Amino acid sequence: MTNEEFRNFGHNMVDWMADYFQQIESLPVKAQVEPGEIYQQLPELPPEEAESFSQIFRDFQTKILKGITHWQHPNFFAYFPANNSYPSILGEMLTATLGAQCMIWETSPAAAELEQKVMEWMKQMMGLPAEFTGVIQDTASTATLCALLTARESATDFQSNKSGLDSKTKFTVYCSTQTHSSIDKAIKIAGIGSDQLRKIPVDRDFAMRPDALEKEIQTDIALGFHPLCVVASIGTTSSTAIDPVKKIGEICQKHRLWLHVDGAYAGTAMLLPEKRWIIEGLELADSYVFNPHKWMFTNFDCSAYYVKDESKLIRTFEILPEYLKTQVDKQVNNYRDWGIQLGRRFRALKLWFVIRSFGVKGLQKKIRHHIELSHYFLEAIQKHPEVELLAPTPLNLVCFRLKPSQLSSEEALTRLNATLMQKMNASGKVYLTHTKLNGIYTLRVAIGQTHVQKENVDQLLNLLWKTYEEIKSSLKLG
Amino acid sequence: MTNEEFRNFGHNMVDWMADYFQQIESLPVKAQVEPGEIYQQLPELPPEEAESFSQIFRDFQTKILKGITHWQHPNFFAYFPANNSYPSILGEMLTATLGAQCMIWETSPAAAELEQKVMEWMKQMMGLPAEFTGVIQDTASTATLCALLTARESATDFQSNKSGLDSKTKFTVYCSTQTHSSIDKAIKIAGIGSDQLRKIPVDRDFAMRPDALEKEIQTDIALGFHPLCVVASIGTTSSTAIDPVKKIGEICQKHRLWLHVDGAYAGTAMLLPEKRWIIEGLELADSYVFNPHKWMFTNFDCSAYYVKDESKLIRTFEILPEYLKTQVDKQVNNYRDWGIQLGRRFRALKLWFVIRSFGVKGLQKKIRHHIELSHYFLEAIQKHPEVELLAPTPLNLVCFRLKPSQLSSEEALTRLNATLMQKMNASGKVYLTHTKLNGIYTLRVAIGQTHVQKENVDQLLNLLWKTYEEIKSSLKLG
Numbered sequence: 024m025t026n027e028e029f030r031n032f033g034h035n036m037v038d039w040m041a042d043y044f045q046q047i048e049s050l051p052v053k054a055q056v057e058p059g060e061i062y063q064q065l066p067e068l069p070p071e072e073a074e075s076f077s078q079i080f081r082d083f084q085t086k087i088l089k090g091i092t093h094w095q096h097p098n099f100f101a102y103f104p105a106n107n108s109y110p111s112i113l114g115e116m117l118t119a120t121l122g123a124q125c126m127i128w129e130t131s132p133a134a135a136e137l138e139q140k141v142m143e144w145m146k147q148m149m150g151l152p153a154e155f156t157g158v159i160q161d162t163a164s165t166a167t168l169c170a171l172l173t174a175r176e177s178a179t180d181f182q183s184n185k186s187g188l189d190s191k192t193k194f195t196v197y198c199s200t201q202t203h204s205s206i207d208k209a210i211k212i213a214g215i216g217s218d219q220l221r222k223i224p225v226d227r228d229f230a231m232r233p234d235a236l237e238k239e240i241q242t243d244i245a246l247g248f249h250p251l252c253v254v255a256s257i258g259t260t261s262s263t264a265i266d267p268v269k270k271i272g273e274i275c276q277k278h279r280l281w282l283h284v285d286g287a288y289a290g291t292a293m294l295l296p297e298k299r300w301i302i303e304g305l306e307l308a309d310s311y312v313f314n315p316h317k318w319m320f321t322n323f324d325c326s327a328y329y330v331k332d333e334s335k336l337i338r339t340f341e342i343l344p345e346y347l348k349t350q351v352d353k354q355v356n357n358y359r360d361w362g363i364q365l366g367r368r369f370r371a372l373k374l375w376f377v378i379r380s381f382g383v384k385g386l387q388k389k390i391r392h393h394i395e396l397s398h399y400f401l402e403a404i405q406k407h408p409e410v411e412l413l414a415p416t417p418l419n420l421v422c423f424r425l426k427p428s429q430l431s432s433e434e435a436l437t438r439l440n441a442t443l444m445q446k447m448n449a450s451g452k453v454y455l456t457h458t459k460l461n462g463i464y465t466l467r468v469a470i471g472q473t474h475v476q477k478e479n480v481d482q483l484l485n486l487l488w489k490t491y492e493e494i495k496s497s498l499k500l501g
Numbered sequence: 502m503t504n505e506e507f508r509n510f511g512h513n514m515v516d517w518m519a520d521y522f523q524q525i526e527s528l529p530v531k532a533q534v535e536p537g538e539i540y541q542q543l544p545e546l547p548p549e550e551a552e553s554f555s556q557i558f559r560d561f562q563t564k565i566l567k568g569i570t571h572w573q574h575p576n577f578f579a580y581f582p583a584n585n586s587y588p589s590i591l592g593e594m595l596t597a598t599l600g601a602q603c604m605i606w607e608t609s610p611a612a613a614e615l616e617q618k619v620m621e622w623m624k625q626m627m628g629l630p631a632e633f634t635g636v637i638q639d640t641a642s643t644a645t646l647c648a649l650l651t652a653r654e655s656a657t658d659f660q661s662n663k664s665g666l667d668s669k670t671k672f673t674v675y676c677s678t679q680t681h682s683s684i685d686k687a688i689k690i691a692g693i694g695s696d697q698l699r700k701i702p703v704d705r706d707f708a709m710r711p712d713a714l715e716k717e718i719q720t721d722i723a724l725g726f727h728p729l730c731v732v733a734s735i736g737t738t739s740s741t742a743i744d745p746v747k748k749i750g751e752i753c754q755k756h757r758l759w760l761h762v763d764g765a766y767a768g769t770a771m772l773l774p775e776k777r778w779i780i781e782g783l784e785l786a787d788s789y790v791f792n793p794h795k796w797m798f799t800n801f802d803c804s805a806y807y808v809k810d811e812s813k814l815i816r817t818f819e820i821l822p823e824y825l826k827t828q829v830d831k832q833v834n835n836y837r838d839w840g841i842q843l844g845r846r847f848r849a850l851k852l853w854f855v856i857r858s859f860g861v862k863g864l865q866k867k868i869r870h871h872i873e874l875s876h877y878f879l880e881a882i883q884k885h886p887e888v889e890l891l892a893p894t895p896l897n898l899v900c901f902r903l904k905p906s907q908l909s910s911e912e913a914l915t916r917l918n919a920t921l922m923q924k925m926n927a928s929g930k931v932y933l934t935h936t937k938l939n940g941i942y943t944l945r946v947a948i949g950q951t952h953v954q955k956e957n958v959d960q961l962l963n964l965l966w967k968t969y970e971e972i973k974s975s976l977k978l979g
Contacts, residue, residue, distance in 0.1 A: 024858060029587035030519035036591055037511035040598045044504055054610045058832040062614035069622035073860035076588060079853075083595065087850070090611025095600050102608070102824070105844070107600035109507035110554060113514055115597035117561065119800050120518045122573050122585035130580070132532045133568025136540035144547035161639060162842045172690060187694025190668040204820040205843060211817075212650060212841065214692020216665025260824055316844075322597050323844055339689075342682040346580070346738055346936040346945070350923075354536040363690065363841075364640045365683060366583070366794075366801055372565070375557075380502060382551040445828070458824040467824070 024076060032076050040112070044095070044474075051451025052096045054089065061090040092454065097475040098482060101456040103260070103288045103420075106473045108320035110380035114373030115322050125367040127347060128355035135356050138371035141378065145315075145327060148383050149293035152306040155329040158336075158361040159370045163287035164205035166312035166328040167254065169336065169362055171196065171209045173310065174252040174281035176339040184339065188214045194251040195219045195243050199231035199266060201259040203285060219248070228415050229264035229460065231255065237274050244278075252281040255308075257301050258289025261458040261465070262414035262422045265289070269304025282308045290327075291318035292394075292418050294387050301417075318393075318471050319386065321377045325370050328362075336361055389473070393419045397470040400480050404487075413465045421468045422460060425491055429500045437464035439494060446490050453483050502554060510554050518590070522573070522952075529929025530574045532567065539568040570932065575957040577950045579934040581738070581766045581898075584951045586798035588858035592851030593800050603845040605825060606833035613834050616849035619856065623793075623805060626861050627771035630784040633807040636814075636839040637848045641765035642683040644790035644806040645732065647814065647840055649674065649687045651788065652730040652759030654817045662817065666692045672729040673721045675699045677709035677744060679737040681763060697726070706893050707742035707938065709733065715752050722756075730759040733786075735779050736767025739936040739945070740892035740900045743767070747782025760786045765804070769796035770872075770896055772865050779895075796871075796949050797864065799855045803848050806840075814839055867951070871897045875948045878958050882965075891943045899946045900938060903969055907978045915942035917972060924968050931961050 024032070064086050094105050125134040142157025160166040175183050175194065183189070194215050198206050200222045210220050221243070224235045240250045253275050255266040268284055275282040284305060290313020292298040305311060311329045315321040330336050341360040343352075359365050381389070397419035404410045404423060414422035424440045441457070444466055448454055458465050470480060494500075502510070542564050572583050603612040620635030638644040653661050653672065661667070672693050676684050678700045688698050699721070702713045718728045731753055733744040746762055753760040762783060768791020770776040783789060789807045793799040808814050819838040821830075837843050859867070875897035882888045882901055892900035902918045919935070922944055926932055936943050948958060 024587040026519055026522055026587075029522070029591075030515060032587075032591055033515035033518060033594075034512055036594050037508060037515055040511060040594065041504055041508035043598060044507070053607075056610050058606065058610070058829050059614070061611045062618060065615070065618045069626050069856050070860050071862055073863045074857045076591070076854075076858060079588070079857045080591075083850075087611045087615060090609070090614065091599055091601055092607070092609050093599070094602055094608075095598075102602070105600060105602040107597065109502040109504075109510075110557070112594075112597045113507075113510055113554070113558075116511075116514050116518065116590075116594055119585065119590045119593035119597075120521060120573075121569055121571070122583060122800055123569055124572055124580070124583040124801060128536065129531075129570070130572075131568070131570050132534050132536070133539045133565045136537070136568065137543070137565060140540055140543045148547050162844045164842045164844070168690075168841065175692075183692060183694065184689040185694055186696050187668060187672075188666045188692035190665060194665075204822040204825070207820050208818065208841070208843075211662040212646075212690065214653075214661060214666035216661065216663055218664050260822070322600055323602060323846060340686065342685055344682040344738070346934065347682070351536050363646065363686070364642045365686075366640045366642070368801060372561075376554075378547050379552045379557045380554055382548050384549055385551045456824065 028076070047093060047096050048098070050093050050096065052093055052098050052454040053448045053451065054092045055449070055451055056090045061086065095473065097472050097479040098453045099472045100468045100470060100483060101454040103317050103469050104471045105317060105323050106320045106471070107322045108377060108473050110376040111320060111322045111373045114376040118369045118372050121369060123369050125369050126359040126365050127349065127357040128351060129349040131369065134369040134371060135358060137375055138358065139356060141371050141374045142327065144378060146329070150296070150299050150302070151293070151311070151329060154306070154331055155311065156333040157327055157329045158358055160326040160328045160362055161324040161364070162326050163285060163312045163314055164208060165363060166326050167205050167283060167285060168209040168212055169328065170281070170283035170310040171213050171252060173330070173335050173339045174283070175213055175215070177281065177335050178251055181338055193219065193248045195221055195248045196252045196254070197221045197223055197236055197239065197250070198254040199223050199225050199256065199259070201225055201229050201261055201264055202254055202256050203260050203287065206254050225264065229259060229262050231266040231271065233267060233270040233274060236271060240274065240278055250278055250280050252283060254283045254285055257284060257286040258418065261460055263289055263418050263420045264414065265301050265417055268302060269307065272304045272307025276307060284308045284311045286311065286313040288314065288317050289418055291315065292390060294383070294390055315374055318390070319377065320381065320389070320473050321374050325374055333361070393471045393475065396475060396477060396480050397421055399477065400468060400470060400484065403484050413460050413463060419470045422465050424464065424466055427495060427500050433463070440464050440466055443490055443494055446494070447486055450486065452486055506554070525571060525574050526576070528571050528574065530571055530576050530932040531926045531929065532570045533927070533929055534568045539564065573951065575950050575953040576931045576960060578946045578948060578961060579932040581795050581947050582949045583795060583801050584798045584949070585800045586855060586951050588854040589798060589800045589851045592854040596847045596850050599847060601847050603847050604837040604843050605827065605835040606829060607827040609847065612847040612849060613836060615853055616836065617834060619849050619852045620805065622856060624807070628774070628777050628780070629771070629789070629807060632784070632809055633789065634811040635805055635807045636836055638804040638806045638840055639802040640804050641763060641790045641792055642686060643841055644804050645683050645761060645763060646687040646690055647806065648759070648761035648788040649691050649730060651808070651813050651817045652761070653691055653693070655759065655813050656729055659816055671697065671726045673697045673699055673726045674730045674732070675701055675714055675717065675728070676732040677701050677703050677734065677737070679703055679707050679739055679742055680732055680734050681738050681765065684732050703742065707737060707740050709744040709749065711745055711748040711752060714749060718752065718756055728756055728758050730761060732761045732763055735762060735764040736896065739938055741767055741896050741898045742892065743779050743895055746780060747785065750782045750785025754785060762786045762789045764789065764791040766792065766795045767896055769793070770868060772861070772868055793852055796868070797855065798859065798867070798951050799852050803852055811839070871949045871953065874953060874955060874958050875899055877955065878946060878948060878962065881962050891938050891941060897948045900943050902942065902944055905973060905978050911941070918942050918944055921968055921972055924972070925964055928964065930964055
């Protein structure tokens with residue numbers, strides 16, 4: 024491809040991209056394909072000769088696109104959103120073009136220094152503790168693994184890295200029964216083992232019970248274990264439950280445990296002063312993560328990881344082979360030593376574009392709007408006599424199920440709600456997902472897509488009632 | 502930003518991007534800024550109000566760009582390249598636009614199935630063992646960590662994940678003295694500890710000595726250690742030395758060790774049948790990684806990780822919380838279980854664009870051209886009486902130093918060559934980096950940037966001789 028062809032195809036692509044967002048509501052939210060359907064259309068052998076880009080792009084449109092679930096569709100209510108936005112996409116275009124490898128300062132000074140700056144900006148925007156220092160990671164899974172490893176190394180005076188984990192020191196880690204699966208993954212990777220993960224009971228709002236945490240830690244100490252770390256969640260995946268950070272932090276201080284706070288999704292709400300009660304006590308935490316790539320309109324991947332003492336993080340990960348030494352190593356942030364990967368993309372750029380394009384007030388307005396829409400949805404379903412709410416809605420996730428008076432067995436209710444969700448998703452008009460809360464099959468509706476409006480929530484409501492009535496009448500429950 | 506504004510700015514951006522590549526040779530390769538210079542220009546506080554994108558983009562051009570080291574400049578000879586290409590950038594534009602989260606099949610079926618297909622294509626294109634199964638990781642650091650963790654779990658019947666590492670089982674890991682720093686990082690993360698990493702001596706070509714490996718394994722067994730894994734490198738970072746995979750593989754088979762082969766950079770050369778002697782014996786490996794994001798014109802991040810038995814990989818990492826369960830879990834590849842991160846970008850798209858746009862022959866032609874240019878450079882410097890070659894050039898990396906007859910102390914030679922490199926880099930005309938081989942300060946010239954041509958190599962040669970003569974005359978050595 025010549026430079027001139029690139030320019031032409033680039034312009035075509037931009038038009039396609041702008042059209043995509045204009046027409047996205049005409050596409051099915053969830054891909055309506057069967058397993059293997061996309062794969063079977065693709066040739067078995069790679070092409071020997073160059074193919075024209077027009078043909079490749081046509082194939083993208085005809086063969087690939089139908090297998091894409093449209094995460095940027097305003098009727099995407101599944102999981103948590105993974106939002107992009109126009110300025111973020113423009114940032115990604117430049118990042119891709121520069122193709123700069125941002126492993127150390129010298130390999131891209133502006134990337135390192137812009138990263139430092141935007142991480143400071145976000146601290147200010149969100150009222151995070153002034154003593155925190157930030158670094159961009161790819162995902163919260165990776166950030167949480169970094170936290171656990173730093174806790175492990177701090178507790179062993181950085182000797183586990185050297186001598187290996189000594190299994191005589193029986194480390195234990197604490198999180199609630201609602202905590203994200205990345206903790207399960209991290210404790211395995213770190214060599215501590217999932218048997219040493221204590222899942223602390225929650226209160227009726229699905230928040231970790233500090234009394235139960237305290238008791239479990241004391242039991243472990245009595246049994247000869249070495250309590251290492253607590254992972255508190257602000258905004259659990261199943262229901263955005265908020266663990267009480269301050270109380271948990273005080274317990275961590277008392278027993279000298281590492282406190283990691285996982286705000287992967289809900290952290291963005293700290294843009295709103297009225298929501299900052301959620302992070303009361305965050306200054307007691309040793310590390311904190313939230314993902315601008317979820318609810319802050321910044322393309323995946325962009326996970327903001329903050330630590331109280333960056334020297335511990337660096338000491339956990341630092342390497343210095345000869346081929347990476349530079350003359351300025353003592354004066355700069357070489358972010359390769361702040362995490363697992365050596366190679367790093369220029370991720371600060373899109374975040375800078377987003378913050379400046381929206382402005383803090385613009386970001387706040389969007390987030391407030393999403394929370395309002397969720398309460399609009401919540402009020403609408405609450406009026407229905409057969410809706411059972413299954414968790415509080417502190418932010419913008421609503422957890423509920425339909426419970427017709429004629430059905431009482433849990434199994435039948437699970438079947439009904441699973442069918443309801445599958446039918447709604449199969450319509451292509453909306454996408455929502457499920458979880459289990461107290462063993463109950465629960466529908467989750469997260470209202471936080473960049474462009475979601477009241478009309479989209481109305482479409483969801485209409486489809487919900489219509490599909491529910493259809494199921495009831497097919498079950499002769501109506 | 503409205504859709505219409507996005508369209509307009511997108512077109513401006515494409516023109517800027519195409520212009521960037523046209524004018525890139527007028528920019529300094531290595532950013533000519535001091536530590537803190539970029540940071541100091543940026544406002545202390547984030548903007549409250551939205552700013553115009555024109556202003557933001559102007560700031561990018563005036564404040565950020567001068568702090569960027571231009572990895573796509575044809576005179577980039579540093580480290581290893583991290584290449585992009587026009588079709589790859591177009592792929593990234595779509596990936597950013599779709600913003601699809603590719604953690605499981607259901608969240609983007611086309612992404613999962615295209616990933617499976619392109620990984621199969623690359624196997625065929627490169628003559629990799631038919632029994633290998635591939636998955637895209639972000640970096641070779643992560644892939645190598647996955648390999649070590651899978652080795653650890655396989656050797657403990659997946660009990661380390663559960664019970665934690667038992668330090669009575671004293672695992673040892675083997676690599677050469679030349680192996681990449683990611684192995685040092687991975688052995689720490691996995692809880693095995695860097696004391697258990699055996700760095701095996703190399704031969705005069707910097708390749709691992711199988712006899713020394715065998716001896717070390719036997720010594721460890723005799724001392725009660727449990728040899729776990731060997732990491733063989735094809736194309737070390739310092740000098741692209743090629744470890745003898747077949748002989749190492751036979752030793753691994755004999756002692757039942759996991760063999761991981763790190764071809765992060767040089768793996769791309771397997772496109773060339775005449776270079777496949779390098780992977781003779783790769784069928785004895787349990788895992789293999791190479792990075793299309795280095796030398797295969799595909800934007801970072803895109804690391805190709807292959808395993809012989811994917812069930813072991815999956816068993817090492819699998820998690821299945823309720824909120825991620827789908828109806829098709831048994832029929833599809835849910836790649837969240839194939840590595841560390843849950844969230845994943847749609848990285849197969851750019852790779853598919855690159856393979857089809859270049860065609861296998863087009864990729865081969867580029868790689869062959871790079872190797873030829875390296876030999877052109879090699880021949881040119883060999884003619885100079887004061888050039889000392891410091892390693893073989895099996896591919897496209899040349900390792901050398903200048904050694905004027907008047908200087909004999911190693912210290913003086915280090916100073917001279919470091920000064921030579923710094924002066925050349927400070928000119929902004931080229932960028933090269935250094936390493937140490939046998940304790941000798943070594944200049945590295947990697948000739949593999951996407952658009953590098955003979956003229957660029959000639960510019961490098963001219964600058965080398967000119968700068969060398971200047972230094973000699975200032976030292977009164979001329």
